[in-house]
Amino acid sequence: VQLQASGGGSAQPGGSLRLSCATSGFSLDYYAIGWFRQAPGKEREGISCITKKGESTYVDSVKGRFTISKDNARNLVYLQMDNLKSDDTAVYYCATDINAENGHLYYTSPAPCAQIRTSDFGSWGQGTQVTVSS
Numbered sequence: 041v042q043l044q045a046s047g048g049g050s051a052q053p054g055g056s057l058r059l060s061c062a063t064s065g066f067s068l069d070y071y072a073i074g075w076f077r078q079a080p081g082k083e084r085e086g087i088s089c090i091t092k093k094g095e096s097t098y099v100d101s102v103k104g105r106f107t108i109s110k111d112n113a114r115n116l117v118y119l120q121m122d123n124l125k126s127d128d129t130a131v132y133y134c135a136t137d138i139n140a141e142n143g144h145l146y147y148t149s150p151a152p153c154a155q156i157r158t159s160d161f162g163s164w165g166q167g168t169q170v171t172v173s174s
Contacts, residue, residue, distance in 0.1 A: 041065040041140045043073075043165030045132055050171045051124050057170060061117040061134030066145060068092065068110055072137050072152045073117040074161050075108065077130035077170075084133070086156025088119060097153045101127070124172045132168050135161035 047059040061073060072091045078084040088108040089097045096108045107120040117134060137152040138145050139162035149160035 041136065041138050041145065041163045043134050043136060043163060045134045045165050045168040048132060048168030048170045050173070052174055053125055053172055055124050055172070056120070056122045057124065059119040059121065059132055059134075059168060059170075061119075061165065063115045063117065063134075063136065065140075066136065066138055068112040068115060068117070071147075073108075073110065074135050074137075074152060074156050075117075075119045076133045076135060076156075076158065076161075077128075078133070078167070079127075079130040082130075084158055086158065089153035089156045090117060091153050095153065097156065099156065121170070124170075126172050128170060129172050130170060132170055133164055133166075135164045137161055138163045 042064045044062045074089040076086050087099050087102050090108045105123045110117040137148045148162035152160040
């Protein structure tokens with residue numbers, strides 16, 4: 041199970057960035073993907089999630105500005121970020137609700153997108169830095 045977030049960079053307030061999460065070792069047909077972020081000095085927080093069925097959830101701070109989507113055939117999940125604010129500056133991570141043990145895959149949560157908690161996601165990728173400043 042591998043995940044790799046990319047697409048971060050610098051943007052001005054009001055600008056846009058699109059993050060990608062490349063996945064391998066499992067199918068997006070069966071597992072959810074969550075996007076998280078961690079700002080300096082703060083805890084990692086879940087911001088958006090997409091279920092295996094394609095249903096999406098967002099926290100209030102990004103609702104209406106960020107859009108999550110996925111391409112199951114290409115094993116990619118996207119996070120389109122519009123109208124960026126300085127508070128969006130953070131390292132962004134993608135994760136899935138899989139624990140991989142001894143060659144087997146196990147679900148970490150029955151409803152990972154319900155609250156987008158870090159504890160509901162067992163496999164993580166490396167983060168990508170997003171910096172929003174003028």
